[in-house]
Amino acid sequence: MAETGTRPKLAVWKFASCDGCQLSLLDCEDELLAVAGAVEIAYFLEATRAEVAGPYDLSLVEGSITTAHDAARIKAIRQASKRLITIGACATAGGIQALRNFADVRDFISIVYARPDYIETLATSTAIAEHVKVDFELRGCPVNKHQLLEVLAAFLRGRQPATPGHSVCVECKQRGNVCVMVAHGTPCLGPVTHAGCGAICPAYDRGCYGCFGPMESPNMAALNHWLARLGVDQPTIARLYGTFNVNAEPFRAESQRHGG
Amino acid sequence: MVTSGDAYVILPAALDGLIQALRADYRVLGPTVQASAIVYDELTGLADLPRGWTDEQAGGHYRLRRRDDGALFGYVVGPQSWKQFLHQPVQPLWRARQSEDGVTFEPPPTPARPLAFIGVRACERRAIAIQDRVLLEGSFADAHYAARRAEAFIVAVNCGQAGGTCFCVSMGTGPKVEDGFDLALTELDPAGEHRLLVEVGSERGGRLMAGLPQRPATAADRDAAEAAVARAASQMGRAMPAVDVPAVLARNLEHPRWAEVAERCLTCGNCTMVCPTCFCTTVEEDLDLAPDQAGRTRKWASCFTLDFSYIHGGSVRQSGRSRYRQWLTHKLATWHDQFGSSGCVGCGRCIAWCPVGIDLTEEVQAIAASEQG
Incomplete structure (x- = not known):
């Protein structure tokens, strides 16, 4: 094992998010010691108050950009990072909070906060890659912890991470699930959704919610046509796409087109 | 003495004896109802079979339906095939560890017990033959497939009905299993004198059969079995066009x-x-x-x-x-x-x-x- 100081320095940063993706790293109970042995955890406030100054060999970034302050902060982090990897739907697509992009954010502020005048925010929630160069994007809401470890391992070995961009269906069938859409008539976004979760929801007889965003070659029109045949109405189709990846094309376009 | 090529008749209850006898030496896999579908999984006894169930199939559509009789194999084919077990979706290949003495490789664990499949349809038996051709013959035999395939015991089932998406007749692959089985069942008269015709296809199949309560098949049993298969052949929901x-x-x-x-x-x-x-x-x-x-x-x-x-x-x-x-x-x-x-x-x-x-x-x-x- 490498001596302290020679291991790559890892930083974990938070922007507008729920912390769930960072927690996925702490949730790697069995592998956490191996991670701590392989990298020097230099900045990870969710795990420790201790901070080691940059530059950092690898920054993991969670969350989206929703304030002018954060827009400036991500630029500083990018400058202090040799490699920058975004983790989770907020960082890769703007997250659920990107629903503000399709409404007037001031309306939300007036409803949510007792003193709206205290709130300084941007009109939009956007992905990190819209602000700085990103070396790799790891999808998911939240990210899959095995994939997160895969990304770290690939970084350490200097290889490409194996995070296939095909549909959830491939994982679903590998797992031996019965297709919920074909066998039960349950609407499912699996055919247009990026793999990575291991097809959790269909394993429990639920349709895929699209947490990992669009797959590599999504045929939205074909799926929507079939969803309509299953009796799913237009507003429901808009809501199906209008969740954690609402700002990721073509989920954004479909959500808007169906009245989201 | 039960020998290959003979045909016998057993009652449905005798299938439990068949499953138990196989379980002594094999991991027994067969049809069972899960997640509103008929899937292949481990069988522990007769009660696990999908008695009284059938399936309704069309393009993008599968529904489990109740039958009005107690047929055990009164469905067509489900979401999985036997590929699930022979050519596994996820197959560990090897692990390696580096130490001061060098690098040591560990092969993946091999299956503890050979597999027995109950309910292999004609199209599925043909599919196994095709995967045998691909994965066992030629320059690059697949050791993992070979290890699971070698001892696999096959209890085939001839189809007595066809589904809306079936087209084996036009592919020349069914609905009767012609060869490559240890035992082949044809379910007869599930609404009346419910019984199964059993054809013996191998010596080990014959040994197993000898231990079950049975009687020799009569001409009437054989005729009924032929009629059941003919009925399935006439019900094909689809056909591959008869062109080159x-x-x-x-x-x-x-x-x-x-x-x-x-x-x-x-x-x-x-x-x-x-x-x-x-x-x-x-x-x-x-x-x-x-x-x-x-x-x-x-x-x-x-x-x-x-x-x-x-x-x-x-x-x-x-x-x-x-x-x-x-x-x-x-x-x-x-x-x-x-x-x-x-x-x-x-x-x-x-x-x-x-x-x-x-x-x-x-x-x-x-x-x-x-x-x-």
Whole structure:
């Protein structure tokens, strides 16, 4: 094992998010010691108050950009990072909070906060890659912890991470699930959704919610046509796409087109 | 003395004896109801079989339905095939560990017990034969498949009914299992004098049969079995067009139909996953945080993914059109050149389990019909 100081320095940063993706790293109970042995955890406030100054060999970034302050902060982090990897739907697509992009954010502020005048925010929630160069994007809401470890391992070995961009269906069938859409008539976004979760929801007889965003070659029109045949109405189709990846094309376009 | 080629009649209850006898030496897998479908899983006894259930199938549609009798094999084929067990979706290949003494490799664990399959349909038996051809013959025999296939005990079941997506008759692959079984069952008269005709196909099948309560089959039993299979043959929901399919497809690689089907195709890969003959795999690096360990795992792959045709500079088959064409022309045409037969057995899974119900027989028909002007 490498001596302290020679291991790559890892930083974990938070922007507008729920912390769930960072927690996925702490949730790697069995592998956490191996991670701590392989990298020097230099900045990870969710795990420790201790901070080691940059530059950092690898920054993991969670969350989206929703304030002018954060827009400036991500630029500083990018400058202090040799490699920058975004983790989770907020960082890769703007997250659920990107629903503000399709409404007037001031309306939300007036409803949510007792003193709206205290709130300084941007009109939009956007992905990190819209602000700085990103070396790799790891999808998911939240990210899959095995994939997160895969990304770290690939970084350490200097290889490409194996995070296939095909549909959830491939994982679903590998797992031996019965297709919920074909066998039960349950609407499912699996055919247009990026793999990575291991097809959790269909394993429990639920349709895929699209947490990992669009797959590599999504045929939205074909799926929507079939969803309509299953009796799913237009507003429901808009809501199906209008969740954690609402700002990721073509989920954004479909959500808007169906009245989201 | 029970010998190969003989036929006997057993009562449904005797199947429990068959399952128990097999369980002494095998991991017994067969049809059972799970998640509103008939799937293949471990059987512990007669009660696990889908008694009184059937399936309704169409393009993108599968529903479990109650029968009005107590048939044990009164369904067609479900979402999985025996590929699930012989050519596993996720197959560990090896682990390696580095120490001061060098690098040591560990092979994956081998199955503790051989497999016994109960309920192998004619199309499925043919599919196993095709995967045998692909994975066992030729220069690169697959050791993992071979280890699971070698001792596999096959209890075939002749179909007494066909489903809406079946087309084995037009592929010449069913509905009767002709060979390659240890025992072959034909279920007779489930609403009346419920019994099963058992044909013995191997010595070990005969030994097993000798231990069950049985009587020799009469001419009437044999006639009833033939009638059951004839009924299934007459019920095919689909047919592959009676044309020279490889030639038709080879002449029509730029046919506009490929673009039309691509408008509907999700490129999700479901058809390849459920196909009992599709065999493609990819190899992934195991998680390797520890610097002194490595490993590889093989997983089912699909020609519908971009990774599948990724070479230096990008993926060769970018469009859904080129990916669907690749799959269909390999399955129905170039498979002949490569392996000496069609890659399709007419089970209809790719039709039923396509989330949007794309039907390969319909696609071939459209292309073939356009040639006739």
